[in-house]
Amino acid sequence: MGVVLNIEDGKRPSINRLLELTAADMGRVNELILSKAGSDVEMIPEIANHLISSGGKRLRPMVTLATAQMFGYSGDGHIKLATSVEFMHTATLLHDDVVDESDLRRGRKTARMIWGNQASVLVGDFLLGQAFRMMVDVGSLEALDILSTAASIIAEGEVMQLAAAKNLETTEDEHFAVIKAKTAALFSAAAEVGPVVAGATRTDRAALRSYGMNLGLAFQLIDDALDYGGDSKKLGKNVGDDFREGKVTLPVILCYRRGTAEERAFWKQAIEDNVADDAALEKALALMTRHGAIADTIGRARHFGEIARDALAPLPATPQKAALLDVIDFCISRVV
Incomplete structure (x- = not known):
């Protein structure tokens, strides 16, 4: 089940301009990553x-590079x-x-499926340590403050999500607070x-x-929509994984709120009692089609994009x- 958006002149939005502008700097970033x-x-x-080479677009670091270039930066701190x-x-x-x-x-x-949960968590901690060492090397207390604050906010978002797990009474505002912390905070820090x-x-x-x-809020809301209206090959995971894991994302929140008593009973059984097979x-x-939950999730993403x-x-x-404006269209067009 796909969600169709109108794209002018049949052209799919891309981040090609961003890729071209940051190509040389990203070469240096990739060397430093290794x-x-x-x-x-x-x-x-x-x-x-294993994770670094798994095909991510590295959108966040490209945003950092482009925003430094925008103001004529010529050092190597970026x-x-x-x-x-x-x-x-x-x-x-x-x-x-690991958490999910x-x-x-x-x-x-x-990584947790290959090396186990403990190793995954500890290597994540190692990478965070390396990140902070590089921030200190740059010598900007303001940059260190922005990124260290983001790290704390992201961790808070994880705990908020854990506390709200499988809670169908979660409101839109509560969900936005979680994704603002978990996803948008790092996009914001990367851009600043x-x-x-x-x-x-x-x-x-x-x-x-x-x-x-x-941009981060729009990005995450499109991810929420893609789990129910996307393509497994493009997603890099199975459609419905959020559903099977009992995640209460915006399409679920909207559908549950708008549903009949019988429909809400279905959602409780699926999400709270883990009855989330293919038939479910x-x-x-x-139900999401009936109540317009996916379309409205995309609509909210468009709002944040604007x-x-x-x-x-x-x-x-x-x-x-111009390249940063392209990124907005590209993120939202992923549901096509």
Whole structure:
């Protein structure tokens, strides 16, 4: 079951401009990733490289690089900060897969399925340690403050999500608070540390912080929608994995709120009692279609995408600004 969006002139949004603008710097970031993921403890680079090489787009570090370039930065601090951002993201994925008991990540077995939960958590901790060492190397207390604050917020988001697990009484606002912490905080930090190291004004920094936050919210809401309306090959996981794991995401929240007493009883059985087989998934998808839950989740993602677009509006026209605008369209178009 797919969700169709209208794309002008039949052209699918892409991040090609961002890829081109950051290609040289990303080459340096990739070298630093391999260097800093190294260790004499054999299992550490094995696990780190398993996830690092698994085909992620590295969108967050590219945002850091582009926002530093936007203000004419010519040093190498943005390389270390972009690498720190990617290590923070990778560590979060390692920890998430353990907490969520996930079997697949980007179409491959998760590290925890190969090396176990303990090793995955500890290697995630190693990557966080390396990230903070690189932040210190840059010598910007403001950048260190932004990224260390983001690390704390992400951990809080994980705990919030754990506390709300399988709770069908979760409200939209509560869900937004979780994804703001778990996903959007790192996008926001990634977008702000670039201009910080480039010496941009506080107004410009605030604009990019807002851009990153709202882009992150849109990104996660599209992920929520994709679990029920996506393609397994594109997702890198099975459609319905969130459902099988009992995750209360926005499509579920909307469907549960709008459902009849009988439908709410179904959701309680599926989510709270773990009756989430293929037949239950098929019924869940039918209910989501009936109540417009996926379409409305996408609508909310579009709303945050527009706020991100407005946040960039006061900034001067540059190739980097154009590329960051492309990222908004690209993130939302993933449901096509």
